Each structure stands twice: as structure tokens, then as C-alpha cells.
Amino acid sequence: xxxxxxxxxxxxxxxxxxxxxxxxxxxxxxxxxxxxxxxxxxxxxxxxxxxxxxxxxxxxxxxxxxxxxxxxxxxxxxxxxxxxxxxxxxxxxxxxxxxxxxxxxxxxxxxxxxxxxxxxxxxxxxxxxxxxxxxxxxxxxxxxxxxxxxxxxxxxxxxxxxxxxxxxxxxxxxxxxxxxxxxxxxxxxxxxxxxx
Amino acid sequence: xxxxxxxxxxxxxxxxxxxxxxxxxxxxxxxxxxxxxxxxxxxxxxxxxxxxxxxxxxxxxxxxxxxxxxxxxxxxxxxxxxxxxxxxxxxxxxxxxxxxxxxxxxxxx
Numbered sequence: 001x002x003x004x005x006x007x008x009x010x011x012x013x014x015x016x017x018x019x020x021x022x023x024x025x026x027x028x029x030x031x032x033x034x035x036x037x038x039x040x041x042x043x044x045x046x047x048x049x050x051x052x053x054x055x056x057x058x059x060x061x062x063x064x065x066x067x068x069x070x071x072x073x074x075x076x077x078x079x080x081x082x083x084x085x086x087x088x089x090x091x092x093x094x095x096x097x098x099x100x101x102x103x104x105x106x107x108x109x110x111x112x113x114x115x116x117x118x119x120x121x122x123x124x125x126x127x128x129x130x131x132x133x134x135x136x137x138x139x140x141x142x143x144x145x146x147x148x149x150x151x152x153x154x155x156x157x158x159x160x161x162x163x164x165x166x167x168x169x170x171x172x173x174x175x176x177x178x179x180x181x182x183x184x185x186x187x188x189x190x191x192x193x194x195x196x
Numbered sequence: 197x198x199x200x201x202x203x204x205x206x207x208x209x210x211x212x213x214x215x216x217x218x219x220x221x222x223x224x225x226x227x228x229x230x231x232x233x234x235x236x237x238x239x240x241x242x243x244x245x246x247x248x249x250x251x252x253x254x255x256x257x258x259x260x261x262x263x264x265x266x267x268x269x270x271x272x273x274x275x276x277x278x279x280x281x282x283x284x285x286x287x288x289x290x291x292x293x294x295x296x297x298x299x300x301x302x303x304x305x
Contacts, residue, residue, distance in 0.1 A: 010272075012272060016271075017274070017275075020278040023278070023279065023282070024279055024282030025282060027279065027283050027286050028282050028285045028286050028289070031282075032286070034286075034290070035289045055238045056238075059235045059238075062231065063228065063231055066224075066228070066231060066257075067224060067228070070224040072265070073264075073265045074217055077216075077217050170266075171266055174266045175266075177261060178258055178261045178262060181257045182254060184254075185250050185251070185253070186254070189235075189237060189250055192238065193237060193238075193250075194247065
């Protein structure tokens with residue numbers, strides 16, 4: 001009986017199936033916010049628009065988040081080999097890069113607010129902050145998950161043969177990265193070229 | 197936990213062949229180069245090809261991360277189906293947005 005605890009009738013691991021179903025719905029969630037942003041791109045109400053973006057700065061934080069996907073997959077790879085020590089190191093590296101990205105977002109938001117782009121300034125500002133704010137919230141939750149995984153690997157709640165737990169958190173983390181790949185292009189780079 | 201449980205936990209994650217760490221690093225290098233190309237559009241004037249180029253680069257990066265880092269390339273097609281279904285719905289939403297804009301119902305600035 002125990003052997004089939006996590007199987008579905010499709011012979012798939014139900015935890016991974018649940019995670020992919022959740023991630024599929026998340027694509028729609030972010031798709032809605034990205035669409036709203038594009039709709040309100042020019043509705044700045046006389047306030048700051050896309051010209052306020054600091055592309056070189058955002059490029060660096062985007063690169064950091066992209067590389068965090070590498071350390072995440074290396075953590076899973078180490079766990080799959082039963083190497084918990086290396087897995088922990090890569091997990092901490094991933095969480096650290098996530099924290100650097102979040103710090104960059106906080107800095108960027110602070111600068112924007114000082115330059116007059118506040119949440120209620122215009123539909124453009126609202127849609128921008130809601131989209132990037134929700135993404136940052138996802139990064140923050142991802143960091144909490146990574147630190148929990150790290151702690152559980154020390155207490156024995158995550159053991160060497162349970163690499164599916166690292167894989168699940170990895171899927172979430174890569175999703176957060178993949179959404180930023182879209183946001184960086186569609187929200188920052190293309191409007192900067194088209195409008196800026 | 198029983199021995200049967202343990203073997204199941206193993207199988208759950210390793211039912212497909214995992215690429216090696218070196219493969220992952222190679223993919224990351226490709227992603228870094230693609231990102232550098234994207235950022236170059238801010239500094240270099242690519243003219244009319246800039247936006248199509250950015251969309252292609254974004255799509256390639258997306259597929260690399262999903263295929264290799266999220267293992268969709270090696271996992272069951274059911275997971276790919278779930279992801280692409282979410283993406284398809286998101287694209288439908290975007291098309292509706294574009295239709296709203298081009299039919300003159302765009303919100304006033």
C-alpha cells in the first residue's frame with residue numbers, strides 16, 4: 001500500500017502533478033497582470049513612465065536571479081546523488097541570490113517613489129507595482145521555502161533519499177525565474193525601446 | 197517509513213535521466229550569453245529587428261529554463277501540457293487586451 005501512496009492513476013507522482021497544476025495556474029495569474037500592464041503602459045497621467053527604468057541596474061538583478069536557477073538545479077542534482085552537504089551549500093547560494101534580487105527590487109522601488117512614481121500616481125504605476133510586487137512576494141516565499149528545506153535537511157525531516165522535496169521547491173524557484181525572464185523583456189526592455 | 201516507501205521516494209524524482217552538473221553549467225552559460233544579447237538592445241540601435249529579436253531571445257531562454265532546469269525535456273508530457281495550458285490561457289488574455297486597445301477602448305491617459 002505504501003508504495004502507491006504518491007501515485008496517481010496516470011502513474012505520476014501526485015506531488016509533482018499538483019505542483020505543475022499550481023504552476024500552470026500561476027502562468028495565468030501573471031499573464032493577467034502583464035496584460036494589464038501593457039494595457040496601461042501609456043496611461044501615466046502626466047507622471048513618470050517607462051523612461052524612469054534603470055535598465056543596466058535591472059539587468060544585473062535579472063542576471064543574478066537567472067544564475068540562482070543554476071544553483072537551484074545543482075542543489076537538486078547534489079540531492080539526487082545523496083550529497084546533502086553540497087545540496088545545502090547550493091540551497092544557501094540560491095537563497096542568497098534571491099535575497100540580492102529582492103534587495104535590488106526594494107532599492108529600485110525606493111528610487112522610483114522618490115522620483116514620483118507612487119502606487120496611486122497613475123494606472124501605469126499601479127499595474128507596474130502590482131505586477132513586480134507580486135513577483136517579489138513569490139521570490140520572498142521561495143526564499144522561505146529554501147531556508148526551510150535547509151533547516152529540515154539538518155533536523156532529518158529531509159533525508160538523502162528524498163530529493164523529490166528539493167525538486168518540488170526547485171520547480172517553484174525556476175517558475176519565479178522564468179516569469180522574470182518574461183517580465184524583464186516585456187515590462188522593461190520592449191517598452192523602453194518602443195516608448196522610451 | 198518502510199523500505200518500499202524509500203524506494204518510491206527515489207523513483208519519484210529519478211524516473212528520468214538527469215543531465216550532469218556540467219550540462220547545467222553549459223546551459224547557464226548559454227542563458228548568460230542570451231541575456232547579454234538582450235541587454236545589448238538597450239545600448240545598440242538594432243532598428244526594426246530589436247523587438248522581434250527580444251521576443252525570440254525571451255522565448256529561447258524560457259524554453260531552456262523550462263526544458264532543462266525544470267526537467268520538462270525529460271519528464272512526462274502531462275507536466276508540459278499543464279504548463280502550456282496555463283501559457284495558452286495567458287496568451288488569450290493578452291490577445292483580448294490587444295483587441296481592446298486596437299478597437300479604441302483603451303483607458304484614457
